[in-house]
Amino acid sequence: MAERMLQFTHLPQQTPEKREALERRADFEEIYKRFDVQSAKAQASRCSQCGIPFCSIHCPLSNNIPDWLKLTAEGRLEEAYELSSATNTFPEICGRICPQDRLCEGNCVIEKGFESVTIGAVERYITDTAFEQGWVKPIQPRHERAESVGIIGAGPAGLAAAEALRQQGYQVTVYDRHDRVGGxxxxxxxxxxxxxDIVLRRWKWLEEGxxxxxxxxxxxxxxxxxxLRAQHGAVLVATGVYKPREIAAPGSGLPGIVPALDYLITSNRKSLGDAVPEFDSGKFNAAGKNVVVIGGGDTAMDCVRTAIRQGAKSVTCLYRRDKQNMPGSLREVANAEDEGVIFSWLAAPEAFLGDIGVTAVRAIKMHLGLPDASGRQSVEAxxxxxxxxxxxxxxKALGFDPEDMPGAFNDPFLKLTAxxxxxxxxxTFETSLPGVFAAGDIVRGASLVVWAIRDGRDAAASIQQYFKAQSLSQAAE
Structure with a gap:
């Protein structure tokens, strides 16, 4: 065991410096600063190098976390990057947005008696440094293959599959409804x-490859x-799920009640410098308004913290369960509370009030009842x-449902689940149509980015097997 490891007994957990709440409320820049080289090495050295790495087991990508922590502690950053990127297409993105408190860090062995290793921050540091040092090279397949794959959707699942397939030399074309890559x-x-710019950097990297x-x-x-099917030897559908879930309550159709994703897309387009009439008109602009966000997931946290930055008069998050039972990251809740968001726990909307537009939400208090069929406590008014x-x-941040894919693609033979x-x-990830595969949220439902990356990589492996089976079949004829 390297002397540099097992330092958790005397080195306390240190997260990257976080900008003050008043400062970060004024802009949309990342709230965490980067580790310097010494801090990254010190925090990586806190890893216990345990025999059963629960951090890796609870990572959807099975990242070799203890190994690249050890390499970081030893100052072997380029090797750490190579190991990290071997299992993860976008480690710098996962290091920023994964709910580490529920995945790797939440299952760190030392977390029970000491605070966990800051895995996400080290992961981010490794790949950011790799880009700065020029260690991240464009994809260079050993052999070019004639087979082509069309991928519908430039989100994390589609991009992860594109990277994996291109590494094997396949001709990959990604189609997306938007004007930028990233979903x-x-x-x-x-x-x-x-x-x-982190996402745009990966777009450029894929194009260069x-x-x-x-x-x-x-x-x-x-x-x-x-x-599209005729043009490509295989097609992967990785469109994600975008259809917002509705609220069945009186007044839910009033102007001023908007879906979370429409609100976030408008805000992000504005930040990117696009002309956004619906923001300028005030429809999706929280400035000077009393804002109520309904939901308790990560999307709800994104909405409340965006509203704060837009200059809302007040921001309240209405969630029908308590803090311990919310699906979103508790780290995000803490950041939102620091920035001035008010949480109304155990409360659900009963009706929306107003004449020509919403003016108030009538809510009702809830309490947790007996567990339901899933084992989760039911809620009762x-x-x-x-x-x-x-x-x-x-x-409305109540989650997302899939769009009507057979209708959208005009193919009734594309079968759906219940x-x-x-x-x-x-x-195999293959759909009811031969040669058509699917991965990510359009298969598993709304989930985490890290699961979409895992699905995209696994689907790419299945597509490769599909092409091999075709070649063997043709050779046998």
Missing amino acids: LLIYGIPGFKLEK GVKFVLNADIGGKISFAA IEGSSFTLPADLVI WGTLKTNPK
């Missing part, structure tokens, strides 16, 4: 969690799904506990 990474996640991009692509419209919150802007997601073979 929710570019338009859904605010800059204070993931600055957009030979991945082609067709943006503003209307698949199922101007570009028929059948034509407390009779006579209604209260009213002023609201000029209400943001939840409306694409039905695939769980081992």
Whole structure:
């Protein structure tokens, strides 16, 4: 065991310096500063190098975390980058936005008696340094292959698959409905969690490696799904899920009640310098308004913290369960509280009030009941506990459902699950259509970026096996 490791007994946990709340409320820049080289080495040295690395086990990508922590502690950063990037297409992105407190860091062995290793911050430091030092080289396949793959969706699942397939020499074209690459990474996640030049840098890297991009692509419209299938030897659908869940309450159709993703996309486009009439008109601008965000996931946290930065008069998060049962990252909740967000726990909307636009939310207090079929405690309303919150802007952050993919692609033979997601073979990722694969949220439902990366990489491996099987079949004829 290297002498540089197991330093947790006398070195306390140190996270990267966080900008003061008043300062960070004024802009959309990332709130955490970077580790310097000594801090990164010191924090990496706190790893216990345990025999069963629960951090890796609880990482969807099975990242070799103890190994690249050890290399970082020894100052062997280029090797640490090579090891980190071997299992993760975007380590610098996961280091910023993964809920480490629920995944790797939350399962760190030393966390029970000491504070966990700051895995995410070290991961981010390794790859940021690799880019600065020129260690991140464009993809250079050993052999070019004739087979081509069309990928629908330039989000994390599609991009992870594109990287993996291009590494093997396949001709890869990625199609996306938007005008920039990244999907929710570019338009859904605010800059204070993931600055957009980080995503744009990966776009350039993929292009330099030979991945082609067709943006503003209307698949199922101007570009028929059948034509796309005919053009490529295999197709991967990685569109994600964007359809917002609705609220069944009186007044839910009032002006001023908006979906979370529409709100976030508008804000991110404004930050990117785009002309955004719906922001300028005030429809998706929280400035001077009483804002109520309904939901308790990471999207809700993105919305409340965006509203604060837009200059909202007040921001309240309404969530029907308590703090311990919310699905979002507790680290994000703490950041939101620091920035001035008010949390109304155990409360749910009962009705929306207003005439020509929303003016208030009537909510009712809830209490946790017995566990339901999933094992999670049910929620029940407390009779006579209604209260009213002023609201000029209400943001619905209740989650997302899949769009009608057979309808969008004009292909009724594309089968769905009972939840409306694409039905695939769980081992091969192949859909009901031969040669058409699917990965990411459009298969598993709304989930984490790190799971989308895992699915994209696994789907790429299945597509490679599909091509090999085709070659063997043709050779046998």
